[in-house]
Amino acid sequence: xxxxxxxxxxxxxxxxxxxxxxxxxxxxxxxxxxxxxxxxxxxxxxxxxxxxxxxxxxxxxxxxxxxxxxxxxxxxxxxxxxxxxxxxxxxxxxxxxxxxxxxxxxxxxxxxxxxxxxxxxxxxxxxxxxxxxxxxxxxxxxxxxxxxxxxxxxxxxxxxxxxxxxxxxxxxxxxxxxxxxxxxxxxxxxxxxxxxxxxxxxxxxxxxxxxxxxxxxxxxxxxxxxxxxxxxxxxxxxxxxxxxxxxxxxxxxxxxxxxxxxxxxxxxxxxxxxxxxxxxxxxxxxxxxxxxxxxxxxxxxxxxxxxxxxxxx
Amino acid sequence: xxxxxxxxxxxxxxxxxxxxxxxxxxxxxxxxxxxxxxxxxxxxxxxxxxxxxxxxxxxxxxxxxxxxxxxxxxxxxxxxxxxxxxxxxxxxxxxxxxxxxxxxxxxxxxxxxxxxxxxxxxxxxxxxxxxxxxxxxxxxxxxxxxxxxxxxxxxxxxxxxxxxxxxxxxxxxxxxxxxxxxxxxxxxxxxxxxxxxxxxxxxxxxxxxxxxxxxxxxxxxxxxxxxxxxxxxxxxxxxxxxxxxxxxxxxxxxxxxxxxxxxxxxxxxxxxxxxxxxxxxxxxxxxxxxxxxxxxxxxxxxxxxxxxxxxxxxxxxxxxxxxxxxxxxxxxxxxxxxxxxxxxxxxxxxxxxxxxxxxxxxxxxxxxxxxxxxxxxxxxxxxxxxxxxxxxxxxxxxxxxxxxxxxxxxxxxxxxxxxxxxxxxxxxxxxxxxxxxxxxxxxxxxxxxxxxxxxxxxxxxxxxxxxxxxxxxxxxxxxxxxxxxxxxxxxxxxxxxxxxxxxxxxxxxxxxxxxxxxxxxxxxxxxxxxxxxx
Numbered sequence: 115x116x117x118x119x120x121x122x123x124x125x126x127x128x129x130x131x132x133x134x135x136x137x138x139x140x141x142x143x144x145x146x147x148x149x150x151x152x153x154x155x156x157x158x159x160x161x162x163x164x165x166x167x168x169x170x171x172x173x174x175x176x177x178x179x180x181x182x183x184x185x186x187x188x189x190x191x192x193x194x195x196x197x198x199x200x201x202x203x204x205x206x207x208x209x210x211x212x213x214x215x216x217x218x219x220x221x222x223x224x225x226x227x228x229x230x231x232x233x234x235x236x237x238x239x240x241x242x243x244x245x246x247x248x249x250x251x252x253x254x255x256x257x258x259x260x261x262x263x264x265x266x267x268x269x270x271x272x273x274x275x276x277x278x279x280x281x282x283x284x285x286x287x288x289x290x291x292x293x294x295x296x297x298x299x300x301x302x303x304x305x306x307x308x309x310x311x312x313x314x315x316x317x318x319x320x321x322x323x324x325x326x327x328x329x330x331x332x333x334x335x336x337x338x339x340x341x342x343x344x345x346x347x348x349x350x351x352x353x354x355x356x357x358x359x360x361x362x363x364x365x366x367x368x369x370x371x372x373x374x375x376x377x378x379x380x381x382x383x384x385x386x387x388x389x390x391x392x393x394x395x396x397x398x399x400x401x402x403x404x405x406x407x408x409x410x411x412x413x414x415x416x417x418x419x420x421x422x423x424x425x426x427x
Numbered sequence: 428x429x430x431x432x433x434x435x436x437x438x439x440x441x442x443x444x445x446x447x448x449x450x451x452x453x454x455x456x457x458x459x460x461x462x463x464x465x466x467x468x469x470x471x472x473x474x475x476x477x478x479x480x481x482x483x484x485x486x487x488x489x490x491x492x493x494x495x496x497x498x499x500x501x502x503x504x505x506x507x508x509x510x511x512x513x514x515x516x517x518x519x520x521x522x523x524x525x526x527x528x529x530x531x532x533x534x535x536x537x538x539x540x541x542x543x544x545x546x547x548x549x550x551x552x553x554x555x556x557x558x559x560x561x562x563x564x565x566x567x568x569x570x571x572x573x574x575x576x577x578x579x580x581x582x583x584x585x586x587x588x589x590x591x592x593x594x595x596x597x598x599x600x601x602x603x604x605x606x607x608x609x610x611x612x613x614x615x616x617x618x619x620x621x622x623x624x625x626x627x628x629x630x631x632x633x634x635x636x637x638x639x640x641x642x643x644x645x646x647x648x649x650x651x652x653x654x655x656x657x658x659x660x661x662x663x664x665x666x667x668x669x670x671x672x673x674x675x676x677x678x679x680x681x682x683x684x685x686x687x688x689x690x691x692x693x694x695x696x697x698x699x700x701x702x703x704x705x706x707x708x709x710x711x712x713x714x715x716x717x718x719x720x721x722x723x724x725x726x727x728x729x730x731x732x733x734x735x736x737x738x739x740x741x742x743x744x745x746x747x748x749x750x751x752x753x754x755x756x757x758x759x760x761x762x763x764x765x766x767x768x769x770x771x772x773x774x775x776x777x778x779x780x781x782x783x784x785x786x787x788x789x790x791x792x793x794x795x796x797x798x799x800x801x802x803x804x805x806x807x808x809x810x811x812x813x814x815x816x817x818x819x820x821x822x823x824x825x826x827x828x829x830x831x832x833x834x835x836x837x838x839x840x841x842x843x844x845x846x847x848x849x850x851x852x853x854x855x856x857x858x859x860x861x862x863x864x865x866x867x868x869x870x871x872x873x874x875x876x877x878x879x880x881x882x883x884x885x886x887x888x889x890x891x892x893x894x895x896x897x898x899x900x901x902x903x904x905x906x907x908x909x910x911x912x913x914x915x916x917x918x919x920x921x922x923x924x925x926x927x928x929x930x931x932x933x934x935x936x937x938x939x940x941x942x943x944x945x946x947x948x949x950x951x952x953x954x955x956x957x958x959x960x961x
Contacts, residue, residue: 145839152473154480154594158874158884159845161552164610165478196472197631198612207630266677278677279669376669376678378633385670386632389808390472391838 118427119416126408133404134186137397138179146391147171148195169195182397191401192394194387201398204383211281212379215302215371216364218295223303224310224357231314231353232341235322238315246311254308258367262301262374269297279376298375302367306360313356317349324348350421358414365403456628457638457662463942463957465686466675470668471635474624475612477552480594482863482950489653489951490637490664491532492598492618495523495542496590497653500948502768504590505654507646508537508599508619510572518581525572528644531601532623539574544605546576546589546597551609553595555588555872558901584871584901592653593866593950621645621657621955622664637664637954650956652948657955660944664954679704679937685959686938686945688952692750698937706935708755709947712767712864713933715759716745716811718819719875719926721856722888724849726796726828733924734777735790739822741782746930748814759931762876762917767868769913774921788826800829802850804858806837812859815929819857844885858885864931865949870900870916878925888925 149166150157166172170181185192191201234246270278276297282290321327322345330340369381380399387395418425456462467486473479476488497507506512510526529537543566550556550563565577576585589597604613616624622637629635645656667684669675672691678684680701688709690698698704718736726732742758750756760778763769801823805816816832823830833855835843840858848854862873870876876897877883878890896916903909938945944956 145835145842147838147842147845150841150845151838152479152481154482157480158554158882160882162845168608168610194631197474198614199631204631208632263673266674270681271677274681278681278683279674280678280683373671374674376667376671376674378630378668382670383632386470386472386668389836389838392472 115419115427119412122412122415126405126412129408130401130405134183134397134401135179137400138182139175141391141393141396142175142178148391148393151390152196182394186401191398194395195392196390201394204395205380205399205402208378208380208383210283211377212368212372212381214281214284214291214295215298215368215377215379218299219303219306219364220357222299223306226303227307227310228314228346228353230307230311232318232346234311234315235318236337236341238319243315247315250308250311252308253304254312256304258301258305258370259374261304262298262371265297265301266374281377281379294375294377298371298377301374302364302371305367306363309360309363310353310356314349314353317352318345321345321349347421351418351425354414354417354421358410361410362407365407460959461662463661463664463686463954463959464667464684465664465952465954466667466669466678466684466688467952468689470632471666473612474616476598477549477595477609478612480552482594485594485596485950486666486952487616487624487635488596488598488618489592489620489953490622491616491620491624491640492600493529493620493657494590494597494653495546495599496586497655498590498592499651499654504586505648505651507590507654508542512586519578521576521578521585522569523574523576526644526646527572529619530642530644531617531619532640532642533601533617534642535601536571537599537619538571538602539568541602541605542599543568543574544602545599548600548605548607548609549595549597553588553597553872554874555584555591555869556595556597558871559585559588581904582901583904588872590653591869591872592948593863593869593872596951619643621659625663633668635666635668637666638662645955650944650946650953652946653951653953657953659955660958661954676937679939682939685942686936688936689934690937692752692755692934695752695755695935695937703940704937705940705942706937707945707947708933709936709945709952710863710865710934710949711947712764712868712949713931714861714863715764715867715931716815716859716861716929717875717926718815718929719844719858719860719884719886720888720924721850721854721886722925723847724854724856725799726791726794726801727856729794730923731790731794732796735787735794735826736927737777737921737924738780738783738790739787739819739826740927740929741818741822742778743930744782745811745815745818746932748818749811750932754933755935756930756932759928762920762928763870763913764864764867765931767864769868769870769910771910771914771917773914773918775917777921782822784822784825787822791826791828796828798829800831800850801856802854803830803832804840804843804855805832805834806840806859807834808836811861811932812837812840815859819859819929847887859929863949870897870913875926876916878923886926888923890919890923890925892919893923893925 149171150162152165153162193200230246234243237243266278269276276293280294282294284291327345330344369385372379372381384399469483471483471487473484474487476484493508495508496504499505508525508529510524512521512523514521550560559582562579562582563576564579568574601617604615607613621640621643623640625636625638639659639662645658648655650656675687676690676694679687698706720727720733722728746756759765760775761770803816803819806812820830820832843855844858846854850856866873874884878888878893880887880889896912900909900912903912941960943958943960946953946956
């Protein structure tokens with residue numbers, strides 16, 4: 115097991131190295147010039163050249179890459195071309211809103227989705243099953259930003275129950291923090307709920323048709339115990355897998371949700387950086403995202419061994 | 428084992444600990460009523476208003492720095508930090524004396540040394556400053572409050588340049604920052620303006636916080652554009668970076684923010700119906716949309732093809748497609764933008780006659796257009812540019828021109844437009860852009876008005892007469908002489924056609940109805956003088 119974890123951690127480094135090369139080349143070979151954006155529309159070509167020289171953007175690509183990767187290896191993701199602020203500091207400032215949004219979404223979505231999935235499987239073929247699955251299909255089909263706008267209109271503009279936008283740090287009060295996260299979490303979580311609920315239902319239906327469930331029923335095991343203790347645990351592997359895959363969905367969803375609800379998170383940071391061609395920020399954030407994604411996958415693989423003791427690495 | 432009561436106690440204590448910074452903050456921060464929350468047209472990506480010409484950097488500069496002179500609502504330069512000034516009899520030496528009591532927010536007094544260093548750094552970057560400094564021989568400091576600018580020849584535009592509000596603005600910094608290489612961004616933002624940048628409360632890319640400068644000494648005259656008393660009536664101004672237009676409007680309606688500089692025109696109808704919101708056009712000189720032509724390569728290296736573009740362009744179709752409501756756009760035939768001091772109607776018969784595709788087709792034929800693809804660069808993330816790309820593609824095809832529309836984001840356009848190669852080797856023939864009407868009205872300050880060949884702005888037009896007329900405009904001693912030079916420049920320009928306009932628009936700003944005293948002006952967002960009723 116330990117050897118497996120070490121092997122996987124090593125492969126994480128390899129993946130991140132490949133991502134680093136790929137992202138660097140993709141950014142520097144695609145059209146766009148941060149110096150021209152900095153200088154502004156009224157700047158002369160000479161002024162733009164001057165800025166490009168100062169930023170080191172006129173150096174050959176291999177020189178720029180070695181300079182950047184050298185800093186990365188020392189834990190320095192560089193400095194924003196525009197604001198002069200260290201990328202790590204900018205990411206640090208944006209970490210709390212993004213983590214808050216992602217975790218609240220994850221907790222709410224997983225709790226609701228598994229409940230919906232188990233209930234739909236238990237009541238398969240009834241109106242409860244159909245209603246829950248219709249909700250799932252709608253949730254997965256309607257884009258996050260549309261759900262976001264509808265929620266804002268209803269709960270913030272019409273009813274005035276919740277704020278339209280913004281983020282209140284946890285340190286400024288849990289009430290404000292929670293109020294700002296309710297609508298974005300629902301908007302972002304809806305697609306996620308749909309995805310997990312459908313997989314949970316399918317996986318539960320498979321398990322519920324197994325002989326040992328029939329035996330349990332024959333022995334008079336209570337419904338609650340049979341569903342949660344016997345069936346759900348055995349249906350867990352595909353559910354955990356889809357939760358892991360869903361993290362990628364969450365990362366892309368966070369970008370849109372942060373924009374609609376004006377949450378100053380990492381998603382907004384990277385979108386703004388792409389528009390401005392702020393290379394150090396884009397490279398740094400994608401590198402971090404790729405690391406997180408690889409680690410989440412490792413965590414998912416390790417969780418299999420907890421759910422199903424037959425799985426060994 | 429802990430009891431439930433002990434756990435609750437611990438949780439309460441933990442919550443209080445987590446919330447404690449906010450309690451401290453809440454006592455220190457101004458109340459909501461004394462805070463102005465504004466959503467501007469973009470993010471404040473860079474903070475040095477000399478290093479970049481980005482308007483957001485200039486907005487930041489306008490709040491924290493002061494200027495020696497400022498333009499008033501009649502576009503006349505008025506003393507601001509300057510107490511008095513005089514011009515020598517030979518009109519070659521200006522002497523400036525600073526007002527008493529001027530201090531930077533760091534506490535240091537503003538001195539003549541700070542002013543000279545700031546002027547020199549600004550002049551290294553700004554088009555107007557560079558034009559002026561070609562005639563400057565010295566900038567001696569006389570004493571703590573007095574300095575001079577000595578010229579090789581009389582230069583009547585000097586005060587206008589020091590007062591102008593279009594980027595780059597001659598903001599006065601501490602000598603320490605002003606001595607920074609103009610190609611390098613400054614890292615400390617200390618000014619002597621009506622507000623202080625609060626770096627601790629600001630979050631890059633999210634919000635920028637400005638607190639009232641308690642040591643600022645405003646002039647006694649009423650505020651007028653960048654002139655007069657800059658009295659900060661709000662304790663705090665927060666510029667929020669809110670990217671989504673729908674969210675901006677929703678937040679304004681909910682009262683979470685007070686001001687949206689450029690609300691989406693699609694949502695104007697919604698805002699007009701809300702009695703808690705009012706709409707005002709802050710920049711009456713508007714914004715010009717222009718189609719820049721590449722003079723280096725066929726077909727636009729031929730003046731007849733460039734003239735064809737005048738007839739090809741519909742004066743308002745791009746505007747109509749983009750902005751819908753006629754209240755907020757117009758066609759404009761003046762090369763200096765309409766509703767500006769230099770607007771005139773010289774040589775505008777082509778404009779008065781409206782779009783004439785047949786005439787355009789004939790001119791392309793006379794120019795010897797050989798059917799090679801004409802490359803249009805269009806930015807898909809800027810609505811008026813997208814629409815301009817599609818409509819010009821249609822018009823050019825109607826005139827018998829083979830068109831290749833290349834779409835990217837604006838970042839892609841600004842990179843490719845610098846390429847001087849032929850269009851089939853990475854270059855281009857046409858790109859679309861925009862500039863404030865106020866900047867456009869100045870024949871010297873706007874880089875796009877120069878036609879000095881390889882040194883000109885993208886498109887690289889060459890016209891000797893245009894350059895002579897720009898100099899004549901700068902040297903004009905009276906407003907009448909200056910207007911005559913502007914007319915002559917326009918007469919000449921519409922003959923050799925450096926570029927083409929596709930309209931002028933007036934972007935309304937939306938604000939809560941209880942805001943008072945907002946100063947509407949081009950190029951800057953002055954948040955002094957703004958108050959709130961009720």
